[in-house]
Amino acid sequence: xxxxxxxxxxxxxxxxxxxxxxxxxxxxxxxxxxxxxxxxxxxxxxxxxxxxxxxxxxxxxxxxxxxxxxxxxxxxxxxxxxxxxxxxxxxxxxxxxxxxxxxxxxxxxxxxxxxxxxxxxxxxxxxxxxxxxxxxxxxxxxxxxxxxxxxxxxxxxxxxxxxxxxxxxxxxxxxxxxxxxxxxxxxxxxxxxxxxxxxxxxxxxxxxxxxxxxxxxxxxxxxxxxxxxxxxxxxxxxxxxxxxxxxxxxxxxxxxxxxxxxxxxxxxxxxxxxxxxxxxxxxxxxxxxxxxxxxxxxxxxxxxxxxxxxxxxxxxxxxxxxxxxxxxxxxxxxxxxxxxxxxxxxxxxxxxxxxxxxxxxxxxxxxxxxxxxxxxxxxxxxxxxxxxxxxxxxxxxxxxxxxxxxxxxxxxxxxxxxxxxxxxxxxxxxxxxxxxxxxxxxxxxxxxxxxxxxxxxxxxxxxxxxxxxxxxxxxxxxxxxxxxxxxxxxxxxxxxxxxxxxxxxxxxxxxxxxxxxxxxxxxxxxxxxxxxxxxxxxxxxxxxxxxxxxxxxxxxxxxxxxxxxxxxxxxxxxxxxxxxxxxxxxxxxxxxxxxxxxxxxxxxxxxxxxxxxxxxxxxxxxxxxxxxxxxxxxxxxxxxxxxxxxxxxxxxxxxxxxxxxxxxxxxxxxxxxxxxxxxxxxxxxxxxxxxxxxxxxxxxxxxxxxxxxxxxxxxxxxxxxxxxxxxxxxxxxxxxxxxxxx
Amino acid sequence: xxxxxxxxxxxxxxxxxxxxxxxxxxxxxxxxxxxxxxxxxxxxxxxxxxxxxxxxxxxxxxxxxxxxxxxxxxxxxxxxxxxxxxxxxxxxxxxxxxxxxxxxxxxxxxxxxxxxxxxxxxxxxxxxxxxxxxxxxxxxxxxxxxxxxxxxx
Ligand code: FES
Ligand code: FES
Numbered sequence: 015x016x017x018x019x020x021x022x023x024x025x026x027x028x029x030x031x032x033x034x035x036x037x038x039x040x041x042x043x044x045x046x047x048x049x050x051x052x053x054x055x056x057x058x059x060x061x062x063x064x065x066x067x068x069x070x071x072x073x074x075x076x077x078x079x080x081x082x083x084x085x086x087x088x089x090x091x092x093x094x095x096x097x098x099x100x101x102x103x104x105x106x107x108x109x110x111x112x113x114x115x116x117x118x119x120x121x122x123x124x125x126x127x128x129x130x131x132x133x134x135x136x137x138x139x140x141x142x143x144x145x146x147x148x149x150x151x152x153x154x155x156x157x158x159x160x161x162x163x164x165x166x167x168x169x170x171x172x173x174x175x176x177x178x179x180x181x182x183x184x185x186x187x188x189x190x191x192x193x194x195x196x197x198x199x200x201x202x203x204x205x206x207x208x209x210x211x212x213x214x215x216x217x218x219x220x221x222x223x224x225x226x227x228x229x230x231x232x233x234x235x236x237x238x239x240x241x242x243x244x245x246x247x248x249x250x251x252x253x254x255x256x257x258x259x260x261x262x263x264x265x266x267x268x269x270x271x272x273x274x275x276x277x278x279x280x281x282x283x284x285x286x287x288x289x290x291x292x293x294x295x296x297x298x299x300x301x302x303x304x305x306x307x308x309x310x311x312x313x314x315x316x317x318x319x320x321x322x323x324x325x326x327x328x329x330x331x332x333x334x335x336x337x338x339x340x341x342x343x344x345x346x347x348x349x350x351x352x353x354x355x356x357x358x359x360x361x362x363x364x365x366x367x368x369x370x371x372x373x374x375x376x377x378x379x380x381x382x383x384x385x386x387x388x389x390x391x392x393x394x395x396x397x398x399x400x401x402x403x404x405x406x407x408x409x410x411x412x413x414x415x416x417x418x419x420x421x422x423x424x425x426x427x428x429x430x431x432x433x434x435x436x437x438x439x440x441x442x443x444x445x446x447x448x449x450x451x452x453x454x455x456x457x458x459x460x461x462x463x464x465x466x467x468x469x470x471x472x473x474x475x476x477x478x479x480x481x482x483x484x485x486x487x488x489x490x491x492x493x494x495x496x497x498x499x500x501x502x503x504x505x506x507x508x509x510x511x512x513x514x515x516x517x518x519x520x521x522x523x524x525x526x527x528x529x530x531x532x533x534x535x536x537x538x539x540x541x542x543x544x545x546x547x548x549x550x551x552x553x554x555x556x557x558x559x560x561x562x563x564x565x566x567x568x569x570x571x572x573x574x575x576x577x578x579x580x581x582x583x584x585x586x587x588x589x590x591x592x593x594x595x596x597x598x599x600x601x602x603x604x605x606x607x608x609x610x611x612x613x614x615x616x617x618x619x620x621x622x623x624x625x626x627x628x629x630x631x632x633x634x635x636x637x638x639x640x641x642x643x644x645x646x647x648x649x650x651x652x653x654x655x656x657x658x659x660x661x662x663x664x665x666x667x668x669x670x671x672x673x674x675x676x677x678x679x680x681x682x683x684x685x686x687x688x689x690x691x692x693x694x695x696x697x698x699x700x701x702x703x704x705x706x707x708x709x710x711x712x713x714x715x716x717x718x719x720x721x722x723x724x725x726x727x728x729x730x731x732x733x734x735x736x737x738x739x740x741x742x743x744x745x746x747x748x749x750x751x752x753x754x755x756x
Numbered sequence: 757x758x759x760x761x762x763x764x765x766x767x768x769x770x771x772x773x774x775x776x777x778x779x780x781x782x783x784x785x786x787x788x789x790x791x792x793x794x795x796x797x798x799x800x801x802x803x804x805x806x807x808x809x810x811x812x813x814x815x816x817x818x819x820x821x822x823x824x825x826x827x828x829x830x831x832x833x834x835x836x837x838x839x840x841x842x843x844x845x846x847x848x849x850x851x852x853x854x855x856x857x858x859x860x861x862x863x864x865x866x867x868x869x870x871x872x873x874x875x876x877x878x879x880x881x882x883x884x885x886x887x888x889x890x891x892x893x894x895x896x897x898x899x900x901x902x903x904x905x906x907x908x909x
Contacts (some may be wrong), residue, residue: 044806053888078871086851140897211795211890242857245845245848246848246850248850249844249845249848249850250834250837250845251834251853252850252853252856253837253841253844253849253850253853253856253860254788254829254832254834254837254841254847255787255789255827255828255829255857256787256788256789256829256833256834257853259790259854261791262781262787264785264787270782295771312782313770313774313778313782313783314778314781314782314791315774315775315777315778315782316774318794382888383852383854383888384790384792384798384800384852384854384855384886384887384888384889385790385792385852385854386792412878423878431853432852432855433790433852433854433855434851434852434854434888434889435852436888465792465793465794466792466794466795529787659848663848663851663889663891663894664851664892666893667889667890667891668890669852669890670890670892671888671890674890690793692793692794692797693792693793693795693797693798693886694797697797698884698886698887698888699892700852700883700892701878701879701883701887701892701895702879702880702882704890704892704893706893708891
């Protein structure tokens with residue numbers, strides 16, 4: 015069964031630890047002396063184990079201290095372990111709880127889930143310089159960078175294989191039958207007489223055995239799960255209303271709460287009057303917190319009602335109060351003093367003869383996951399427990415400890431499933447509010463639920479961005495492209511909230527633009543850093559989410575100015591084989607080149623982001639009632655697809671996310687406050703507007719995340735299609751400022 | 757007030773204008789219906805009132821009296837899936853899953869009313885609900901499968 019392979023011990027070693035009634039397997043890593051205070055919470059001793067799988071009388075549990083925010087992370091991990099452990103997927107349950115508190119008692123590191131959910135790589139991926147800081151800092155929790163992913167691909171499989179081999183040895187000891195005469199099947203060891211011993215019954219004995227390190231990994235041709243359609247382990251719960259999210263948590267004695275904070279983000283609360291609110295039915299208390307108040311009540315709705323009845327005097331916004339004023343600041347940032355990076359500078363753009371110049375704008379955008387921010391916190395004696403959906407449990411632990419005056423070791427983070435994130439849960443503001451409330455009521459679990467209005471007005475949005483672009487063409491070819499992009503720094507804003515300095519240029523300002531695989535003789539991309547405006551954060555596909563539109567929109571203009579074909583010219587300019595392949599693939603899928611009737615149009619765009627070259631073609635029809643989206647073709651080179659269903663979901667979800675926001679979403683500010691306070695002002699794509707989406711994966715042996723790369727090309731492909739159909743070139747998002755959609 | 761939810765009668769002591777959603781979630785502990793917006797935009801809170809889909813954040817407790825309230829928990833269970841839920845499982849519709857209680861309740865109501873909806877009818881009806889994860893292509897497919905299954909039965 016497959017080729018035998020010895021584990022490279024210099025990279026990692028699979029270890030095991032006894033747990034109550036069973037055994038846990040995971041990666042055994044030696045502790046290095048670390049100056050980072052964040053590691054102080056690690057267990058004492060020379061080594062720590064990060065458990066992946068626990069087997070006890072209750073069954074087989076996959077341990078992930080990281081929550082699944084909808085991107086299918088549990089499933090991918092489960093498949094990798096199950097493949098080698100020889101269990102069925104429905105025999106595994108996922109436990110997102112932090113294991114150290116629950117099972118391991120000091121021998122286990124809360125190192126974090128080894129296979130980063132794509133969102134989790136947002137910060138670490140924002141680039142060099144500042145990102146090195148982020149990378150080091152976040153490495154603990156937000157396993158960063160593409161290099162760790164293939165590593166995890168092996169680690170999880172090896173963990174499964176080691177666990178299986180150790181269970182076989184345990185069975186051999188128990189029965190006296192040599193290991194060679196034993197086999198496994200769906201969670202049991204099979205003896206020569208066909209009788210079976212369940213893994214769960216062997217777990218206690220396996221805990222006393224040194225893990226077997228010489229294991230064979232299956233040959234890919236023998237895989238049962240990897241790359242095959244599998245039923246997601248959470249799919250029944252999520253189809254029956256039985257999946258418990260953070261907002262659904264129930265505890266004895268729990269009190270419901272909501273908060274109302276200064277709608278000018280970061281502004282202070284000068285005064286408040288809660289007389290009326292405190293007299294309302296079910297209201298227990300109104301508690302002042304940083305920048306606002308919390309209302310404790312016996313029902314969430316009563317808390318919402320009472321919060322609305324509190325009157326406030328709010329302090330000013332610590333940033334320009336209107337979107338117009340912000341645009342002025344952005345427009346004034348194309349200067350030498352504010353230049354942040356110039357990673358790309360080929361040829362001589364200053365000497366080229368300018369054929370075309372244009373300005374592009376993209377707005378602030380909210381994450382607005384459907385489940386609003388919630389957290390439940392209990393402060394009891396020297397212990398603080400947090401239950402919430404999060405992508406940064408360890409940061410949260412440290413920050414909560416600081417706030418409560420405790421050691422990190424006294425803070426227990428229980429990660430719950432969340433109803434979406436898109437980067438929002440890389441912040442812990444809502445959790446710290448719940449900690450403040452819980453500190454006011456020791457011994458009482460406080461469940462904080464944000465209203466949608468609080469959520470919309472207190473998001474850390476994607477920043478607004480402006481591009482100034484010029485270019486040159488000659489003989490039917492694009493010969494010059496000079497792109498300047500001005501934006502506030504996400505890295506500086508986000509790291510600032512984590513108490514870390516952001517050093518060096520912020521690659522997010524130009525990600526998805528400076529790093530595109532085109533050979534243009536005169537080609538320059540410059541990032542300009544706008545001074546901080548509203549606090550901003552990572553949003554699905556981060557810098558590339560907007561830069562895809564800036565880069566591919568203007569490139570399309572240049573190609574048309576040259577009189578060339580948008581697909582053929584991109585192919586001519588593109589030097590990167592995998593990128594050429596995806597461009598060719600969408601060309602073939604969409605029958606590019608075949609003429610469309612009057613009023614219809616096709617647009618193409620391409621972005622290489624997160625290591626995944628992605629090309630998209632959008633087809634639209636200009637109708638009397640506006641633009642109708644007909645079809646989208648997507649091709650991406652994704653490496654290996656572990657879970658085809660999840661792959662398809664993530665790619666299509668990313669396209670819909672990218673299209674919907676490009677068409678109709680923006681956050682604007684007036685008097686320092688967000689003007690879109692709910693989904694009526696901040697709509698998303700609905701099913702009737704959703705085009706048919708065809709996806710093609712070009713697979714290689716690499717392993718990459720697919721939650722983000724389909725987002726950046728969606729907006730420019732649509733804008734380019736609208737141009738093809740109508741001749742109208744749109745340089746500002748959302749597109750519905752310029753055209754109507756059906 | 758007396759409310760009948762999933763066939764069980766409950767006595768609740770709440771304000772007349774407390775939205776049914778919050779009666780279900782915080783008074784009765786029935787958390788399948790979700791809160792997403794509170795203003796009839798998202799449909800995460802969708803339940804059935806006498807078999808017809810309604811956004812429970814918009815229904816006052818007092819108006820739910822004398823009406824059969826059905827939540828996703830009453831539609832079917834993990835061991836006894838309703839045809840719509842089975843189709844949702846078969847097509848693996850959910851991503852984060854937060855909107856899906858509402859989507860399923862809306863689809864079940866649509867199919868009770870229109871047993872074999874056209875593509876346009878599906879789009880029309882299902883546009884009442886929002887999915888931030890973008891599961892719409894699979895929702896379309898699942899509604900069709902459920903329709904076919906219900907017709908066989
Ligand atoms: S919560 Fe009722 S429609 Fe959104
Ligand atoms: S599955 Fe996440 S909102 Fe629909």
